Amino acid sequence: MSLSPELVSFLESLPEPHILFDRGYRILAANAAYRREFSPDGSALGRTCHAVSHRFEAPCDQSGESCPLARARESGQRERVLHLHHTPRGEAYVDIELTPVRDASGEIAYFVEKMEPLKVSRDPGEGGELIGRSEAFRKLMALVARVAPSSAAVLLHGESGTGKELVARAIHAASARASRPLVVVDCASLAENLFESELFGHERGAFTGATAARAGLVEAADGGTLFLDEVGDIPPTMQVKLLRLLESGTYRRVGSTELRHADLRIVSATHRDLQAMIAEGGFRQDLFFRLAVFPIHLPALRERRDDIPALAEALLERVSPARRLRLSAAALERLAGYDFPGNVRELRNLLERAALLCDGPRIELAQVEQALETCKPVSGWESPARGPSVPGPSVPGPSVPGPSIPAAPATSTLKALELAALREQLRSHHGSRAELARQLGISERSLYRKLRALQQAERAAANQKEEDAPR
Template sequence: MSTESRRPPAPPPAGGPLPELVSYLEGLPEPHILFDEQYRILAANAAYRSQFSPHASVVGRTCYDVSHRFNVPCDQAGESCPLARARRSGQRERVLHLHHTPQGEAYVNIELVPLRDTTGRQTHFIEKMEPLRVAQGEPSASGLIGRSAPFQEMLGLVARVGPSEAAVLLLGESGTGKELVARAIHEASARAARPLVVVDCASLPETLFESELFGHEKGAFTGAQTARPGLVEAASGGTLFLDEVGDIPLPMQVKLLRLLESGTYRRVGSTELRRADVRLVSATHRDLGAMVAQGRFREDLYYRLSTFPIALPPLRERGGDIPLLATSLLARVAPARRLSLAAAALARLARHPFPGNVRELRNVLERAALLTDGDVIGEAVIERALAVGLRAAGPLASAAGPANTVATPRAARRAAERAALEAALAGHHGSREELARALGISLRTLYRRLGEIHQRA
C-alpha cells in the first residue's frame, strides 16, 4: 500500500464535519468519500485511496472532476447525479457510473447518503463506491462491454438485482448476450463462489428433460444403469440458468413450478423429496405473454420466473458500442494478430442493422479477419464479410429455380459456405495450403469444395 493510502485524512475545514465522522469513515472496509453541498471532497478513507487514488490526494477537488474529469456536476453533463437525486428525494440514492481509476475507466456502484444539520437541511454527503467487475467500459478480453445509455440502463438493473436472491428473467433477441448477463448476475451475488449451471432448454428433448433437470435413480427407465444427479443438484448453492425457457414442455412446466414454489423436487424413479438451494435466472427470446394467452406457457410459472425482468437492448440500439465491441471481439477471434478496423470499416459496421446482434458482429469480424492479410481491416473486406451472411444467402440458394424459392437451413448454410469460400479466394494470394489453414479446414476439404464450385459454374 502506498504512503498516500496510509496517511490519515486531511482535517475537515472550519465548519465541516466532526472528526469523529471522518474517523468512522476511515475504518470502513469499502471505499467512501465525504463531500459538501458544493461537491467538494472533504475526506476519502483508506479503502478509497488504495483503489481509486493511490498516488495523489483528492481532498479539496470536486467529486465530478475526480470521477469523470467533468468541469460541471454530473447532471449537467448528461449523467445521473446521486447528489441531485438525493436533494429531490430526501433519501439515499444508488446509481451506476463509469469512473476513472488507475487502471482506466470502470463501472462503479455508488450509494449516496445525505447528512442533515439540526435544521434538517442536507449539508454533507457520504458516497460508498463498489466496483462492478462483471462489465467494462473499455475493450476487454471477457465479460460485458459497453458505454451506451441502453447498455448502462441494463447494467444498472444487473447491479441492483445481482446481490439479491430474486428470480430474474432476461428478455431479448437472439445474440444479445443473455448468458453473459446471467453470468454477471451470478458473479455479483453472494453465490459467486458456487457453480453457475446452464440448462439449454431448447436442446433437451421432452423425454429427457425431467431426468436432466432433476436426475434419476438406477432402473428408473431403460438405460438407467446407475443413479445420476440432475442439473438442479449440480447447481446447489449456486445459480441455475434456464436458457430459452419458452421451449420448456408444458408437462415439465408444472414440475418446475413446484420446484420454485416449494424449493423441493424428486429424482425420476424416486419418492424421496430433495431440497434445492439454487438461485434461478432464466432467459428467452420469445414473447412469453403471448404464449400465456395462447395456452402454451403457464401463467403462474411466468410470474414466478419474472420477479425481476431485464430487457437486453439489441445491438442496433447500441450503435455507440460497436467500436468497443469490435476491438474486443477482434482480439478474441484472432488473438495471435494485432488487427484493427479502418475508420470507413467501422462506419460500415455502424450502418448495418445486425439482426443477429453481437453474435452476428462476432461472425462478421471473424470472416473479415480470415479475408485480411494485413493488420488493418478495410471497408471492402467488411462489405464482403457482411455479404456472405446467412440472410444474404437466400438469393444464392433460390437461384436454382422456383422449387427453391424458400431456402432450407441446410441449403442456406451451404450457399453461405460457398459464398464465403469464393470471397476468401478473391482476397487470397498465397498457396492452397495457406488458404486451408486460414479457413480452418483440411486441404482435402478445400479441394472438394473448390470442385463443387467449379461444377456449379
C-alpha cells in the same frame, strides 16, 4: 466547517470505498478502501467528484449523467445510481449510494458516497465482458446492479446474440451466491424424454439405460444459480414440475419417491414472446409469473450503435490477439450503419472473417464489405438472430420425418418462406447437423429450433390434410 475526527474515523472503518464531499462537490475525505480502489496516489482530495470520477468540468446532471447529489438535495434522502467511472484500470461501472449528512441545525452539510464496482465478468465474447456506454446499455446495467444482490428470479428477454447468458453470469457474479456454482440448462437442446432426468436426475433402473444413479442439474446448482436458457422451449409436461420446484424448492429424481430440497436462485432467458405463448396455450401463466419476478430486456445491437466501436475493438483482440488489428474510420462507419440481426455474435463472426481477409495491420472498408458479402444467406433463406453455438449430436439423415408442405407461394409469410428454404436445404444435404448449420451460417442451436418448427409445421399440414379429406 471542519470535519470531526469521529466522522473521519468512521469513514476509515468502513470496508467499502467511501468518500465525503461538501455541497460544492469537493472531496474532503476518502477512506483507505477508496484510495486503494480509485485513487492510489491520493490525488482525489480537494477535487470535485465529477472531475475525479468522470473527468467532467461540470456536475454530472449538467453533463448528461444522473447526479445523486442533485437528487439527494431535492429528496433529502439517500439516493442510488449506477455510473461509469474512470479508474486506474480503465472505465468500470460503479454502484453508488449517496447519503446526505445533516449538521446540528438540520441542514445538509456533507454527502457520504459509497462506491462499489459492479462485479461482472470481463470479456465481450463467450463468458466475458459486458462492454458499453450507450443509454440503452446503461439502463440494462443499472437493472443488473439492482437485482443481482437479491434472491429474486430474473427473466432475461431479447433477441438471440444479445448476451443473455453473459448477463446471467454477471447477475450471479454480483450476488451472494457468487462462490457457488452457476449451472446452465440449455432448454432448447434437451430432448423432451430426457428433460426431467437431466434436470432432476434419476435412480438406477429408472428407465432403460439407467445403469447407475445420477444427480441432475438442479442438484449440481444447489446453493448457487440455475440458468434456464431458452425457457420458452420447456415442454408443457415439464413446466408443471418446474413450477413445483420454484414454489416449494423441492423435487424428485426420476424413479424415486424421495423428496429432495434445493436452495436455488433461478435466472431464465428467452427470445420468445412468452405472453403470446400463454395466450396460445403453449406456456403456463403461473410459471411465467414465477420466472418473471424481475424481467430485464436486453437491447439489440442496433439499439446501442454507439457501443459498436468499443465492442469491435475488444472483439478484435479476442479473435486475433497476436496481430493488434484496428479498424479504419470508414470500416467503423460501415459497421455502425449495419443492423446486425445476429447482434454481438454476428459482429464477432464478421470481424473474424474480416481479419482473415486482411493482410495488413488495419481492416479497411473493402474487407468489411467482403466479409458482409461472404455471409449473405443462401437463396430463399432469411437468417434470424443467431445464438451462441452449442454442441449437439449429429443428424445423419438429410430429411425431417413427416409429410411435405407444398412450396410456399409468393404471398406466403416470411416464416413460411424460411421453412420452405430449409426443406430445400435438407433435401440436398447429406452431412451432420453441424455441417448444415455452418452451411447456413447459423448456430446448431438455431438450426435445432428451425428443425423443430419445420416438424411442427409439417404435422399441422398433415393434420389439416386429414381433416380436409373426404369421409
